[in-house]
Amino acid sequence: MSVHIHGSYSPMGSGTHSPMPFSRPATPGPHQCTIGWAGLGAMGYFMARNLARYRATHHPGSTPVVVYNRTTSKCEKLQKELGDDKIRIAQTPGDLALECDVIITNLANDEVVKSVYKEYAKALAGVDVKPGAKPKIFVETSTIYPTLAGELDTMLTSIPHTHLVTCPVFGPPAAADQAQLVCVMSGDYRSKKEVAYLLVPAVGRKVIDLGGNLEKAPTFKLIGNSLILSSLEILAESFTLAEKAGIGAPTLYNLVKDMMPAPPLLNYGAKMIHDQFDGSKGFAIDGGIKDSAHIRRLSTELDAPMPALDAAHRNLLTARALHTAQVARGEHKFDVLDWSSLIAGTRVAAGLDGFDSAMHSKVVPED
Numbered sequence: 001m002s003v004h005i006h007g008s009y010s011p012m013g014s015g016t017h018s019p020m021p022f023s024r025p026a027t028p029g030p031h032q033c034t035i036g037w038a039g040l041g042a043m044g045y046f047m048a049r050n051l052a053r054y055r056a057t058h059h060p061g062s063t064p065v066v067v068y069n070r071t072t073s074k075c076e077k078l079q080k081e082l083g084d085d086k087i088r089i090a091q092t093p094g095d096l097a098l099e100c101d102v103i104i105t106n107l108a109n110d111e112v113v114k115s116v117y118k119e120y121a122k123a124l125a126g127v128d129v130k131p132g133a134k135p136k137i138f139v140e141t142s143t144i145y146p147t148l149a150g151e152l153d154t155m156l157t158s159i160p161h162t163h164l165v166t167c168p169v170f171g172p173p174a175a176a177d178q179a180q181l182v183c184v185m186s187g188d189y190r191s192k193k194e195v196a197y198l199l200v201p202a203v204g205r206k207v208i209d210l211g212g213n214l215e216k217a218p219t220f221k222l223i224g225n226s227l228i229l230s231s232l233e234i235l236a237e238s239f240t241l242a243e244k245a246g247i248g249a250p251t252l253y254n255l256v257k258d259m260m261p262a263p264p265l266l267n268y269g270a271k272m273i274h275d276q277f278d279g280s281k282g283f284a285i286d287g288g289i290k291d292s293a294h295i296r297r298l299s300t301e302l303d304a305p306m307p308a309l310d311a312a313h314r315n316l317l318t319a320r321a322l323h324t325a326q327v328a329r330g331e332h333k334f335d336v337l338d339w340s341s342l343i344a345g346t347r348v349a350a351g352l353d354g355f356d357s358a359m360h361s362k363v364v365p366e367d
Contacts, residue, residue: 019206022193036066036100038093040074044106046176047203052086054202064088068096094123104139109290113142121155135161137191143168145294146215163191166214168221186210186217226295226309228264233312236343240350248363249273271340275357279336288339289316315345322354
C-alpha cells in the first residue's frame with residue numbers, strides 16, 4: 001500500500017513556516033466559482049458557515065454556498081442563520097455535483113463518504129462537457145482510510161475535467177467555529193492552490209502541502225490523530241494513578257498546565273477532571289473509535305506497533321460499553337460521549353467509578 005484536537009480551543013503555536021505554501025492562483029481566481037458543501041455535522045456546520053460568511057464579506061457578489069445534509073433541518077438552520085443570499089439548499093448530492101465548481105465534503109465515516117461520491121459520479125455520468133468548461137474540484141475533508149482516496153479518484157476519472165483534492169483538517173469543533181483549523185492537502189497542484197485560497201483564512205489558518213499522492217494527506221491525518229489519542233491515553237492513565245495515590249487528578253492537571261501546556265492536553269485534561277464527557281460539544285466517541293481502528297490498521301500494514309494507541313482503542317471501547325449499559329438502565333448523563341471519556345476505561349480498571357469522579361475518595365492533605 002502507498003501510503004483531531006478537540007475541546008475548548010486554544011490555537012497551536014504558529015511556528016515559523018508560512019501559513020500558505022502556494023502562490024496566489026491566476027485571476028479571476030477561486031472566489032468567482034460556485035461552492036457546494038456536503039455534510040453539516042459538528043465540524044462541517046462551522047466550516048460551511050465560515051466559508052459562506054467570509055465570501056459574502058470579502059467578495060461581494062459571490063454566489064451563495066450550496067449545502068446538502070442528509071438531515072435537511074441542519075441546512076435550514078444554517079440558511080436561517082446566514083440568510084438566503086449566503087446559503088442555498090440542495091436536495092441531493094448529485095445536485096451539488098451538477099451545479100457547483102468546487103464540491104467540499106465533510107462526513108462521518110468512509111462508508112458515507114463513498115456513498116456520496118457514488119451519487120456525485122452518477123449525476124455527472126454522461127454529462128456533455130462543453131469545450132473550455134471550468135473544471136470541477138472535489139475536496140474531501142473527512143478523516144478517511146488512505147486507500148479510499150484512490151477509490152474516490154477512480155470514480156471521478158471517467159468524468160472529464162474533474163480533480164480530487166484530499167484535505168483533512170486538524171482541530172476541534174471550537175477551532176472550526178473560530179476558523180483556526182489546519183488543512184492538510186494532497187492531489188493536483190493547481191487544484192490545491194485554488195482550494196487553499198478558498199479555505200484560508202475563511203475556514204482555516206494554515207495549509208500543509210503533502211504533494212500529488214492523494215493518499216498522503218489522509219495518512220498524515222491518521223498519524224496526527226494517533227499522536228493526540230495516544231497522548232490522551234497517557235493523560236488518562238496518569239490522572240487515574242493520581243486519584244488512586246490520594247494526590248488527585250486536579251493537582252496533576254496543574255502540573256500539565258505548568259510543564260506541558262499543549263492544547264489537546266489542556267482541553268481534554270479539563271474535560272477529564274471535570275467529567276465533561278458531552279460528545280455533542282466535542283469529538284464523539286464513535287468518531288474516535290473509527291479513527292483508532294484506521295490507525296491500528298495502518299500501523300499493522302506498515303509493521304509499526306503502537307501500544308499506547310492500542311490501549312486507547314481498548315479504553316474507548318470500554319467507555320462506550322459502560323455508556324451503553326447506562327443508557328439501558330436510564331442512568332446516562334450524556335446522549336453521546338466525547339472521546340475524552342476513554343478515561344472511564346482506566347478508572348474502572350483501577351476500581352474507580354468510570355464517569356463520576358465525585359465518587360472517588362476525597363483527597364485529604366497530610367501534615
